[in-house]
Amino acid sequence: MPRSTPSRRQFLVATGATLAGIAVSSSGFANFAPYYAHRRSRDPLPGNADPFTLGIASGSPTSNGFVLWTRLAPDPLAQDDATPGGIVSRHHAAGIALDYEIAIDPAMRHVLRQGTALAEAEHAYSVHLPVDGLASDRPYWYRFHLGPHSSPIGRAVTLPRAGRPAARLRLGLTSCANYERGYFSAYRHLTAEQPDLVLMLGDYIYEQVERHRPVLRRHSDNAVPTTLGGYRRRYAQYRLDPDLQNLHAAVPTLVTWDDHEVENDYAGDWSERFTPPEQFAQQRQAAYRAFYEHMPVRNRPHATGLDIYDSVTIGDLARISLLDGRQYRSRGACYAAPNQGGGHQVDSLTCPELLDPSRSILGWDQERWLGGNLATSPARWNIVAQNVIMAVLDSHDIEGKVTAWTDAWDGYPAARRRLLEQLTRTRNPVVFSGDIHSFWNNDLTLDGRAIASEFVTSSITSDGPPQAHLQSMMDAHSHVHFAESRQRGYSLAEIDGGTLTTHFRTISNVTDPKASLTTLRRFVIEDGRVGAVAV
Ligand SMILES: [Fe+2]
Numbered sequence: 166m167p168r169s170t171p172s173r174r175q176f177l178v179a180t181g182a183t184l185a186g187i188a189v190s191s192s193g194f195a196n197f198a199p200y201y202a203h204r205r206s207r208d209p210l211p212g213n214a215d216p217f218t219l220g221i222a223s224g225s226p227t228s229n230g231f232v233l234w235t236r237l238a239p240d241p242l243a244q245d246d247a248t249p250g251g252i253v254s255r256h257h258a259a260g261i262a263l264d265y266e267i268a269i270d271p272a273m274r275h276v277l278r279q280g281t282a283l284a285e286a287e288h289a290y291s292v293h294l295p296v297d298g299l300a301s302d303r304p305y306w307y308r309f310h311l312g313p314h315s316s317p318i319g320r321a322v323t324l325p326r327a328g329r330p331a332a333r334l335r336l337g338l339t340s341c342a343n344y345e346r347g348y349f350s351a352y353r354h355l356t357a358e359q360p361d362l363v364l365m366l367g368d369y370i371y372e373q374v375e376r377h378r379p380v381l382r383r384h385s386d387n388a389v390p391t392t393l394g395g396y397r398r399r400y401a402q403y404r405l406d407p408d409l410q411n412l413h414a415a416v417p418t419l420v421t422w423d424d425h426e427v428e429n430d431y432a433g434d435w436s437e438r439f440t441p442p443e444q445f446a447q448q449r450q451a452a453y454r455a456f457y458e459h460m461p462v463r464n465r466p467h468a469t470g471l472d473i474y475d476s477v478t479i480g481d482l483a484r485i486s487l488l489d490g491r492q493y494r495s496r497g498a499c500y501a502a503p504n505q506g507g508g509h510q511v512d513s514l515t516c517p518e519l520l521d522p523s524r525s526i527l528g529w530d531q532e533r534w535l536g537g538n539l540a541t542s543p544a545r546w547n548i549v550a551q552n553v554i555m556a557v558l559d560s561h562d563i564e565g566k567v568t569a570w571t572d573a574w575d576g577y578p579a580a581r582r583r584l585l586e587q588l589t590r591t592r593n594p595v596v597f598s599g600d601i602h603s604f605w606n607n608d609l610t611l612d613g614r615a616i617a618s619e620f621v622t623s624s625i626t627s628d629g630p631p632q633a634h635l636q637s638m639m640d641a642h643s644h645v646h647f648a649e650s651r652q653r654g655y656s657l658a659e660i661d662g663g664t665l666t667t668h669f670r671t672i673s674n675v676t677d678p679k680a681s682l683t684t685l686r687r688f689v690i691e692d693g694r695v696g697a698v699a700v
Pocket residue numbers: 341342368425600601602627
């Protein structure tokens with residue numbers, strides 16, 4: 166998207182839309198009117214502590230708006246679940262009103278909208294403010310105020326309208342940021358690139374705690390979370406990191422999760438440790454709820470989950486389908502033991518369930534949604550962004566036996582085939598993936614024919630698998646063109662009309678908070694051609 170200064174016409178459109186927007190957002194809080202009368206947002210906070218310790222964020226952009234986020238948390242690592250942030254005690258049922266402003270300039274001299282947002286008590290005093298009625302295809306700046314405190318100023322964007330001309334798009338791609346394994350220099354360098362959007366592909370937090378090796382910095386509770394309070398503190402600790410906080414202030418995000426937002430290698434309702442289903446359901450819901458409370462997402466948690474798959478369309482240039490590959494997936498094929506879940510190696514002779522077409526990694530509702538989303542796309546480039554590697558890494562023997570790792574798309578071959586068949590009818594499909602702490606470029610193939618490219622982005626900090634293992638995958642599979650596990654970093658995808666260029670960016674040292682940046686490799690895909698060329 167061009168980051169131009171607003172034209173006079175855009176300014177007038179935006180200003181005109183503002184008045185309606187205020188009326189809508191005000192009426193949304195009508196039910197809280199008595200509470201607001203009691204506690205106006207200009208009341209000082211008890212103890213006068215800064216409530217904006219976790220920063221701000223924007224996300225879920227549309228052509229006329231976005232979601233703005235903050236969370237009031239003067240004491241974000243406090244152990245007391247009942248009074249997260251320690252701002253007010255639980256008897257203030259609704260929450261706290263705070264003021265917000267949206268401006269058309271970074272210094273916020275030209276405020277075109279202001280109003281009141283609610284930090285919900287039941288959601289750890291988080292704010293999810295949907296904003297609409299703005300002009301398309303331009304940046305906005307925003308901040309919150311509470312008593313004497315003001316948040317930092319953040320930047321949000323609106324997108325070009327679907328189908329309208331759009332010249333350029335720059336996407337950041339991130340995955341796997343284990344706080345204990347290193348510093349978030351990769352996030353810092355990504356912020357400096359000023360991408361239009363960042364797609365976060367999972368393992369934004371890690372629930373695990375390192376027991377056997379030294380760590381650079383320790384997860385706050387030094388314990389694996391299983392409760393709402395535990396997950397809240399984990400997210401809060403990550404959001405206290407200045408590199409991550411600055412990224413969220415500067416760049417809108419679209420966020421999906423992988424497994425570590427809940428528990429390693431879980432599948433739908435099934436825990437890796439085979440925690441009793443009712444107990445795991447509670448743990449999963451606590452984790453999903455804490456995710457909601459810390460992310461600029463539109464949908465609220467419902468009784469049994471949180472629907473986060475989403476799509477954005479950038480003019481006629483790109484449609485991004487952001488998938489949820491964890492919540493709705495069928496149970497992993499042929500669990501290793503009756504009471505043990507998680508990823509493991511199976512073969513199709515002893516585990517015919519692996520090939521069962523009734524199994525899905527996305528769930529049937531999401532598969533249908535994705536099919537429609539791809540079929541109706543007005544865009545030249547169609548991005549599928551999701552959590553785990555999609556390319557075939559399994560092995561076949563001469564008897565036709567398939568041996569596969571169950572936790573990635575190899576564990577759901579029929580679902581993968583359904584998606585790839587859809588991609589044969591999709592214009593310029595490109596898949597972005599995360600999870601395995603290494604950079605990959607693969608062809609996605611159907612019956613031996615390449616039909617799309619996949620780029621896997623490496624981890625922000627998490628340790629990579631042995632390079633020898635990746636080399637054996639390259640040796641065994643001609644569709645795996647590049648695989649490198651020894652570097653941490655992120656990816657940047659630049660789309661103009663005729664090409665999509667993916668840069669694999671690496672940091673010098675994950676243990677150095679001032680790590681420098683280099684480019685490991687660059688790949689170009691041309692409009693209408695299948696396959697990426699290293700340049
Ligand atoms: Fe990971």
